[in-house]
Amino acid sequence: MVGTPPQDVPNPPDGEGPQQRPPERPEAPRPILRRMQEVTQGKRQVQGEQRDTRDLQEHLQRLRARRELRLQTSREELSLSKPDHLPEGNLPDPESHLEDRVLQVVHEKRTLQAKLQEMREERALHMKLQEVQEKLERKQKEHADMCRMVQEMQQQVEEMSNQMGGTDLEKHRDLLVSENSRLRQELRLLRNQVDSASNQEISALKERLQRMEQEENERKALVCALQREVQQKAERLAEAELRVRDSVRERVEEEERLNRRLREYQQQPQIKYVVQTVEVESGELKAALSQAEEQTLYLQEQLDRHNRTLHEMKKQLQHEQQEATKLRAQVALYAAELERVQAEMVQEFQALQDEKAVAVAGAYDRAQEEMRAVHHSLDGVRRNLLVLQPALRTLTQDYNCLKRQVRDFPNLLSQAMREARDEFAEGVKSVQNANRELLSKYRRELHLRKECHNQLVRLRGNIRVLARVRPITDDDGTGAQNVVTFDPDDDGILHVTHKGKSLSFEMDKIFTPSANQEEVFTEVSPLITSCLDGYSVCILAYGQTGSGKTYSMEGPPANPGINQRALRLLLSEVSNRSDSWEHHLSVSMVEIYNESLRDLLGVDCNTSLDIKISPGTAGELYVPGLTQRNVRSMQDINKILEFGHKQRATEHTNLNAHSSRSHALLILTAQGRETSTGICTTGKLYLVDLAGSERVSRSGAAGERLREAQCINRSLSALGDVFSALRSNQPHIPYRNSKLTYLLQEPLSRDGKALLLLQVSPAERNVSESLCSLRFGDRVRAVELGVPSRKIEQPPSSSTETSEV
Numbered sequence: 001m002v003g004t005p006p007q008d009v010p011n012p013p014d015g016e017g018p019q020q021r022p023p024e025r026p027e028a029p030r031p032i033l034r035r036m037q038e039v040t041q042g043k044r045q046v047q048g049e050q051r052d053t054r055d056l057q058e059h060l061q062r063l064r065a066r067r068e069l070r071l072q073t074s075r076e077e078l079s080l081s082k083p084d085h086l087p088e089g090n091l092p093d094p095e096s097h098l099e100d101r102v103l104q105v106v107h108e109k110r111t112l113q114a115k116l117q118e119m120r121e122e123r124a125l126h127m128k129l130q131e132v133q134e135k136l137e138r139k140q141k142e143h144a145d146m147c148r149m150v151q152e153m154q155q156q157v158e159e160m161s162n163q164m165g166g167t168d169l170e171k172h173r174d175l176l177v178s179e180n181s182r183l184r185q186e187l188r189l190l191r192n193q194v195d196s197a198s199n200q201e202i203s204a205l206k207e208r209l210q211r212m213e214q215e216e217n218e219r220k221a222l223v224c225a226l227q228r229e230v231q232q233k234a235e236r237l238a239e240a241e242l243r244v245r246d247s248v249r250e251r252v253e254e255e256e257r258l259n260r261r262l263r264e265y266q267q268q269p270q271i272k273y274v275v276q277t278v279e280v281e282s283g284e285l286k287a288a289l290s291q292a293e294e295q296t297l298y299l300q301e302q303l304d305r306h307n308r309t310l311h312e313m314k315k316q317l318q319h320e321q322q323e324a325t326k327l328r329a330q331v332a333l334y335a336a337e338l339e340r341v342q343a344e345m346v347q348e349f350q351a352l353q354d355e356k357a358v359a360v361a362g363a364y365d366r367a368q369e370e371m372r373a374v375h376h377s378l379d380g381v382r383r384n385l386l387v388l389q390p391a392l393r394t395l396t397q398d399y400n401c402l403k404r405q406v407r408d409f410p411n412l413l414s415q416a417m418r419e420a421r422d423e424f425a426e427g428v429k430s431v432q433n434a435n436r437e438l439l440s441k442y443r444r445e446l447h448l449r450k451e452c453h454n455q456l457v458r459l460r461g462n463i464r465v466l467a468r469v470r471p472i473t474d475d476d477g478t479g480a481q482n483v484v485t486f487d488p489d490d491d492g493i494l495h496v497t498h499k500g501k502s503l504s505f506e507m508d509k510i511f512t513p514s515a516n517q518e519e520v521f522t523e524v525s526p527l528i529t530s531c532l533d534g535y536s537v538c539i540l541a542y543g544q545t546g547s548g549k550t551y552s553m554e555g556p557p558a559n560p561g562i563n564q565r566a567l568r569l570l571l572s573e574v575s576n577r578s579d580s581w582e583h584h585l586s587v588s589m590v591e592i593y594n595e596s597l598r599d600l601l602g603v604d605c606n607t608s609l610d611i612k613i614s615p616g617t618a619g620e621l622y623v624p625g626l627t628q629r630n631v632r633s634m635q636d637i638n639k640i641l642e643f644g645h646k647q648r649a650t651e652h653t654n655l656n657a658h659s660s661r662s663h664a665l666l667i668l669t670a671q672g673r674e675t676s677t678g679i680c681t682t683g684k685l686y687l688v689d690l691a692g693s694e695r696v697s698r699s700g701a702a703g704e705r706l707r708e709a710q711c712i713n714r715s716l717s718a719l720g721d722v723f724s725a726l727r728s729n730q731p732h733i734p735y736r737n738s739k740l741t742y743l744l745q746e747p748l749s750r751d752g753k754a755l756l757l758l759q760v761s762p763a764e765r766n767v768s769e770s771l772c773s774l775r776f777g778d779r780v781r782a783v784e785l786g787v788p789s790r791k792i793e794q795p796p797s798s799s800t801e802t803s804e805v
């Protein structure tokens, strides 16, 4: 049926699907107005048709009345035999109105057919509308599912966000909430759009459908009314025909009666004869005859007129009968057509109903299938939910656990930090203590090691090598770079940076630039005092020109060096030992310049001295003519040193330049006698300020300077050879290769003690010479002179001998 609402697709069971919420139908004023206008027009049309029907009925009634009236008049006229009573004009024509009506019915039939076509289209539209509605319902269901899922997700997110507390989680929650709200907004917009579009379409289609249904009903009612009307009119036509037949019969009877009367009038010849007779016989009769003749003419005319009328009526009757036959045939035709159209309409309506049923069944099947698919997916979702729920619970538990941990984490962290800090502080403290302890132990060990080493050195007779690094001076130039660094924990190690590399050297002791004369002297003093015990001892200051050899050995007057301090120490030691020992100290000062030995305390210091073996001794050396000055007090020392210095200065105009190119030796001889035993000792101390060790190539010397340099190099090279031979325990030590080594044979022999004081310049420009000096010192360090021996002379009762200690 057209007006039957579409069957709803069954909803899923409670709780399994979203509640179907009917979409809000927006107002559509325009279609309603249009529909109202159409309804009003239809009403007007119906009213017009009703009016027409009423008019028709009135017209028929009027016709009937007029016909009755005319028939009555005719009857009266005929009954009165007065022809002037007969009405003029034609008889009424009810069949023509019927024909109009039939035409109108045909027209309405065509209109109905057009509307039927329109209804078919509407039906198709209705089917489409149903499909759209079904799709819309499906979409609405999906949308509701989505909404529900979004709400569930939102609830979960809110629950999670309620459970969560950290800043990151809040950020995450905010992000999710904003994303969710955005999605909801988009969804809402989409839903609004879909709702508005679909609602408008649905409402328009529904209204159209209702209108069509209403029109169809109206048209059905109209068809029924028209059928009834046609029936009534057919009945009325039959009645009219009966009446026409009656009137025709009456007219025929009337005509017969009139004919009869006419014949009666015509059968009155006696009267005509009597009148002619009366005309001849009397005027009165003549008048009566003329009157009768007039009467006869009038009746004749009347008769003619009635005859004509009768003839016309006959013709009209025939015509009307023909027309009525035609109309009847047409009516029958139209009725058949109407029946056929009705049958077609019924058939089409049935087909539409079948179509609709099929479509509804198909839609229902599809909906069922979709419902099954939805249920299937819902089952999948449920299963997933069943799997996910425990995981979610576990996650929630983990999360709660983590949250607790996160909540407790700052406290734990601060506590752990505190504990760690305390532990760290304790550790640092203990490490510091341990370090301090270790450092002290290390230093103690170092000291012990040094002492052991010194002992070993003493026992082995190693040559001790000390290094002294002078400070940067103005002579090094402005902005001179310092390339020498020191080990803070080991005073025997220094590092020299050369060409980007750090080279380390180990010495027995290293004096930094801040070390003063006293410190240096303290280190060497045990060696110095050992000469009072009968040892031959020498201290050599080695280094390039300007490295501080003279500063360390002589020193400025205000801050004297090893020489003066040694003499002072020996004096004080002599004094200290005076109870048991008698010591006699004598000093000589010599200079070796260009391989000539000169006496700086002698009268003529230009005389070159020789070194000779003392006769009657086992190769003891002595320098014939060398001045020896006795030393008993500091004044003696100062005088001697001043004298020797003066001698050196007067001899050379440029003392500094000269001193760089000559070896200066202060030789102290200590002769002692132990008062109790009469044992005599002879010790010698050689304090040597060597000439500069720089290379000739670097100094660019020539002529006299070259000779000086060559002499210096030769003597230093001879010194190196001696050390090398001693180190490798060669049987022959080449002492005699130079005056210097020859003179120092005793202390540099296996009976003596030697100490090399390396003077090092820290300036970068002197780095190669500094490295040469340090390497030289490194080699010298390995030299073992052997166990030194004291030179002891037994008292005169016993023979003189040299005993080893």
Ligand SMILES: Nc1ncnc2c1ncn2[C@@H]1O[C@H](COP(=O)(O)OP(=O)(O)OP(=O)(O)O)[C@@H](O)[C@H]1O
Pocket: 469, 470, 471, 473, 513, 543, 544, 545, 546, 547, 548, 549, 550, 551, 552, 656, 659, 660, 661, 690, 691, 692, 759
């Ligand atoms: N330890 C030091 N403290 C302060 N100044 C020093 C030190 N060592 C050396 N000097 C200064 O460096 C300069 C050069 O020193 P010095 O004359 O002793 O060198 P040198 O090696 O004896 O040279 P040369 O071989 O030419 O005699 C001097 O002016 C000296 O005062």
